[in-house]
Amino acid sequence: MNKLFNRNKMLMILFGIIVLILLIGFSMADRDSTTKAEQFTADATAGTQTVIGAPLNFVGNIFSTISKSFGALEENEKLQAKLDMLPQMEADIERLEAENEELREALDVSSKREYDTTAARVISRSPDQWLDSFTIDKGESDGLTEGMAVMTTEGLIGTVRRANGGSSYIEMLTTSVSQNNLSVEIMHDDEPVYGNISxxxxxxxxxxxxxxxNRSGLEEGDEVFTSGLVGDFPEGLIIGTVVEVENDEYGLSQNAYVQLKSNVDDIDTVFVLNRSPESMED
Incomplete structure (x- = not known):
């Protein structure tokens, strides 16, 4: 009984192998069409892939969208930061343009003088001495010495009171100390009228x-210059404009009130005048 069962089992296995070989050979042969079994297998496989792939693709698209959203958000933040900086950038550009204009004016003025100039920036100005003094970023190492005239692009503003190695202390015309013995000439009808700042x-x-x-004929609008008669100041540095003339308390002379050309409240760039020995002799 057992032998018979084993023999039948062996026959079934051999028959299965033969059928499998025939199927393989048949599927490898050149054919223009597929069998129903192959079609069923292919359709079932495609359907399975579609069913399995759809949620995977959906999840992948979600992650791709989220990733792109984070990228767009980061890019928007960068663009917003650049937009926030635009006002500061515009202010910096305006400030640099104003500084360049000041320097061009300074170079234009200095080119018409008979002396060398040293451009400098104001680096310190005390609020409690606003009309008295300020400090610039040039000193003895740049050739500055005590007594040199200091100008803005509009006119005379002060004098070097103390020169350090890399900085200098500037005393303004609005103080009483630097006004001592500062002789001026006021041009009226192309004729100089002399006086001194008190x-x-x-x-x-x-x-x-x-x-x-007395009877100088001075009037509003006459311009005031350094006379060059006292001290080391060159002649012809513009100081200001006469706004009023009156007799002194004794009636022996006249006083003139002069509006400075330079804006004492807005001093940023100045240039120091270095007179040559030749111009000093002249």
């Missing part, structure tokens, strides 16, 4: 020029 009127924000001869 003080600065803090209430009116005007320089006071005294010792002007």
């Amino acid at each position: 003080r600065y009127d803090n209430e009116r924000n005007l320089l006071v020029v005294e010792n002007i001869k």
Whole structure:
């Protein structure tokens, strides 16, 4: 009984192998069409792949969308940061353009003078001495010495009171110390009228020029220059404009009130005048 069962089993296995070989050979043969079994197997496989692939593709698309969203958000943040910096960039450009214009004006003025100039920046100015002094970023190492005239692009503003190695202390015309013996000439009808700066009127924000001869004919609008007669200041440096003329208290001379050309509240770039020995002799 057992032998018979084993023999039948062996026959079935051999028959199965033969059928398998025939199927393989049949499927490898060149044919223009597929069998129903092959079609069923292919359709079932494709359907299975579609069913399995759909959720996978859906999840993949979600992750791809999220990733792109994070990338867009980061890019938007960068663009927003650049937009936030635009006002500062515009302010920097305006400031640099103003500084360049000041330097061009300084070079234009200095090119018309008979002396060398040293451009400098204001680096310190004390609020409690706003009308008295300030400090610049040039000193003895740049050839500056005590007594040199200091100008803005508009006109004379002060004098070097103390020169250090890399900086200098500038005393302004609005102080009483630097006004001592500062002789000026006021041009009226192309004729010079002489006087000297005595003080600065803090209430009116005007320089006071005294010792002007009577009946000088001075009037509003006459321009005031350094005379070059006293001290190391060159002749012809513009100081300001006459806004009022009056007789002194004794009636022996006249006083002139002068509006400075330079804006004492806005001093950023200045240039120091270095007179050559030849111009000093002249």
